[in-house]
Structures are given as structure tokens and as C-alpha cells.
Amino acid sequence: MKHFVTSDGIELAYETFGQRQHPCVILIMGLGAQMRVWPDSLCQLLSNKGYFVVRFDNRDVGHSSHLKQHGSPSLLKAWVQQKMQRKAQIPYTLKDMSRDVVALMDTLETDSAHLVGASMGGMIAQILAAKKRKRVRSLTSIMSAGRAPGLPDPKLKVLLQLAKRPTPFNREASIRYTMRMNRLIGSPAYPMDEMELRQLAETSFDRAGSPCGFKRQLVAITAAGDRRHLLKKIKTPTLVIHGSDDPLIPARLGQDTARSIRKAKLKIIPGMGHDLPPALVPKLGKLLLKHLNKAEKKWQKRTQKRLTEQPQQHAAANDKLAPGNIHQLS
Template sequence: MHHITTPDGISLAYETFGTEDHPAVLLIMGLGAQMRVWPDELCHSLADKGYYVLRFDNRDSGHSSNFEHHGNPSLVSTWVKTRFGRKPQVPYTLRDMSRDVIALMDNLHIESAHIIGASMGGMIAQIMAAKHRRRVRSLTSIMSSSTSPGLPDARLKVLLKLARRPTPFNREASIRYTMRMNRLIGSPAYPMDEMELRALAETSYERSAGPGGFKRQLVAITAAGDRSHLLRKIKVPTLVIHGSDDPLIPVRMGEDTASAIRKAKLRVIQGMGHDLPLSLVPTLTKMLGKHLKKSEKRWHRKLEKKRSASDQPDAANDAGTPVRLLNAPQPRTGI
């Protein structure tokens, strides 16, 4: 594991798989989750396909900088202010988190990358694809949406359960909480066994940046509001992956995301919930591998087209034809 420091002084922990001179694939994790939630098997599989894979801890998670000094912001107050067009005071925003990713790329001298985001990570990836087009070769949005999860909704119960951390926040209570939450949002057709659930929960506890990070990230999502206007600006090849049984972000929100992005491809996985179980890795690897391969070819065709255009001489100048400068004064004729 390595660290970089952003221009804002935020430390980001990251890990890499594969060879540096291969096309980069950047994995952005979701709400309250650490980079290790991206299965090792998925990272290795993508690296084996010829990519330089990076996963990292978002701010306020894992071994990256925590923001405990910002305290415990109010989710309800943030939602009310956002709902009525008022700007809430939040510790940070999703756009701040997208700038963290750009800073990571800058530090590692990565000019452009294929961006894959899950849940909140998908929202951050969408912002990057819309705002930093030259840095993004392709976009994959997994179990994500174009808007924040509204409070008056059937998902309210799930969100409140996720936000309610155990007290006291000791090791065993935290592990039981994480296992319970992963069962709650898990994939009905791809359930994790107890050993897988416990191993994930233990890793999460041992690498925890602090119990309040989840709440502050949830407030950042809520404050972001509707991003549909941003999605219409995305031009890169886009794949949207969603589970048919997602209890947190319903599949219709994945469908809305795909319909808002020009030529986006939607793939719905039957029986998938809001997680990345090991048993789904072969399916995800196949989908992602195909998307990345096509997008990488398109990227190189685009570069070649730009090179060809820059190498073409100005035919009019070569023929000796005078060039009229726009806004330049023209000679007057007549008496």
C-alpha cells in the first residue's frame, strides 16, 4: 500500500495491480466502503487482461485522511436545504472527492484512465467524465444513480439502518454491524457465506478511518442533489451495470442513468444486490473486459485521428491562396 498527498493536504492510500505502462483502470469505491471491497480477484483479473489497475480509499475511509474534526452533520437538515434549493454547509462534496481522484492521477503521472465507480464511486466517476473529459477514456457506473437517494422513499429504512452505527464502537460490535449490513444489501442470487462476510468485516474494522466517515459521505451524496444535467455532457464510452435486486439504489435508477448518457450500454445482472460478491467476479470481469477493450481501441483511433489532422498541411496556404484574417481591416477600393 502507498500514499499520496493532494494539493489540499489530503492523504490518499492506494494499491496497484499490473504493469505501469499498461492502460490505467481506476476503481472508485462507494459509501462508507474501503478499497478492499473491490475483490482482489477482480483486480488481478483486469490486470491479467493487460491493464494497470488502481484502487484507493476515498477520503474519510480506510487509511486515507479522516474528517472526524468536522463532527456529525445532520442528514435531515442537509436533505431539507437541498430539497428547497438552499446550499447546505457540508464538510466536503462529491466534486471535492472527484478532485481527489484527479490529484491521485496527477501524482502518479496518469494522463488518462478508464474510470470504474461503484455506488457513490459511480457518482464521483460520473462527475469526472462530465467535468474532466480529457482525463477519462471510458466510464463504468456500477449500482449507482444520477441523483441522491431521496429521504421520503422505501429506501429510507435501509439508509437509516446503515447510518446507525453501534455504540460503543468496539471491534466485535463493529464486525457484527458490518456483517448485518452486508446481508441487508447483499445479492439474493449470490449470497456471501459467513466466512466471506466475517473476513470483509474484520478488514473494514482494522482499516477504519473513523466511525463518522459514513455519515459525512452520505451527507455529501445528499447535498449533490440531481446530476442529470451533468450526465448529458458525458461523451466517453459508458457502461452501466446494475443489479435487479438492489435494495438501496433500485434498478430503475440505473436505467435512468443509462438513458441520460449518450450511447450508454446498460447491463442488468439478475439476482444482484448492492454488493460485489466473489461469485460475481467472473461475470463482472467478462463485462468489464469487453467494455475496456472496445473503449481502449476507440481511444487510440481518436488519438490517431488527431495526429493525422495535426500533420495535414494547410492546402490553401500551400497553393498560395491568400488567407483572410477574421476581424482584420480590409483594403478599401474605389475613389
């Protein structure tokens, strides 16, 4: 695991798989989740197929900076300010988190990358695909949406409940709490067994979980509001993956995301919830590789075309400045 510090003073932890000279795939995790939620088997699968895979801890989770100085912001206040179209006074925004990804790319000396985002990570990837087109080779949005859930939404109440620190707070209580959460949002057709659930929960606790960090990220999502107008600016090859049984972000929001992005491909996976269970890795890997390979070929073809055109444009410019043409141009 490696670390770097952004220009904003945010320290981010990241891990890589594969060879640096291969096309880069950056995995962006969701709300309150650490990079290890991306299954090792998925990272290895992509790297074995010729990609340089990078996963990292978002700010406020895992081994990245925890912004405790900002305390626990009001979700209700952020929602009201967003509805009234006022600038929310919050610790940071999804745009700030998208700049963290750009800083990661700069650290890796990667001009462009394929972005794969899950849940909140999908929202961050969408922002980058719309605003930093030249740096995004493809977009994959998994169990994500183009707008924040409404405050009265009962699913948001579930999120708020999940954000509460278990009492008493100790290692075992936290592990049991995380296991219950993952059962609640998990995939009915791809359930994780008790050992898998416990291992994931233990890893999360031992790598420094932060309930307040979860709250700060949730406020950033709420303040982002409806971003569907932004999705219409995305022109990069896009794949939208969503579970038919997602209890947090319903499949209809995934469908809405795909409709908002030009030529986006939509794949609804029966029995998938709001998680990335090991049993689902083969199916996810197949979908991702098909999309990545096609997008990479398109990117390379376009890059080669630009390289071919540049000498021709340079030669044409020199012709105009040749001595015999100066008088004609004056």
C-alpha cells in the same frame, strides 16, 4: 500500499495492480466502503488482461484522511437546503471527491483513465466523465444513480441505521454489525458465506472504519441532488451495471442513469444486490473487459487520428507563413 497528498491537504491511500505502461483503470468505491471491497480477484483479472488497475480509499475511510474536525453534519439540513436550492453548508461535496480522483491521476502521471465506480463511486465517476472528458477513456457505473434518494425513502432510513456506531463499540461488535449490514444489502443469487463476510468485516475494522465519515459522505450525496442534467453531457463510452435485487438503489434508477447518458449500454444482472461478492467476479469481469477493450480501441484510434492530423495542420500553417504567401495574406 502508497499514499499521496492532494493540494487540499487530503491524504489518499491507494494500491496498484499490473504494469504502469498499460491503460489505466481506476476503481472508485462507494459510500463508507474501503478500497478492499473491490475483490482482489477482479483487480488481478483486469491486470492480467493488460490493464494497470488502481484502487484507493476515498477521503474519510480506510487509510485516507479522516476529516474528524467536521464532526457529524445534519442530513436533514443538507436535504432541506438542496430542496430549497440553497448552497449546502457541508464538509465537502461529490465534486470535491471527484477532484481527489484527478489528483490521483496526476500523481500517477496518467493523462486519462477508464473509470469504474460503484454506488457513490459511480456518482463520482459520472461527474468526472461529464466535466473532464479528455481525461476519461470510458465510464462504468455500477449499482449507482444520477440522483440522490429522497429523504422519505425507507431505503435511506436503512442507510441511516447502518451509519450508527454499534454499542458497545469494540472490534467484535463492529465486525458483527458489518456482517449484518452486508447480509442486508447482499446479492440473493450470489450470497457470501460466513467466512467471506467475516474476513471482509475484519479487514474493514482493522483498516480504520469511520461511522462519522460514512455520515459526511452520505451528506455529500444528498447535497448533490438530481444530476441527470449533467449526465446528458457525457459522451464517453458508458456501461451501466445494476442488480435486479438491489435493496438500496433500485434497478429503475440504474435504468434511469442509462437513459440519461448518450448511447450508454445497460446490463441488469439477475439476483445481484448492492455488493460485489466473489461469486459474481467472473460475470463482472467479462462485462468489464468487453466494455474496456472496445472503449480502449476507440480511444487509441481517435488518438492516432489526432497525431496524424497535427503534422498536417502544422504544415498548412507554415505554408501560410511562407515568404511567397506573406504578401497575399497582408
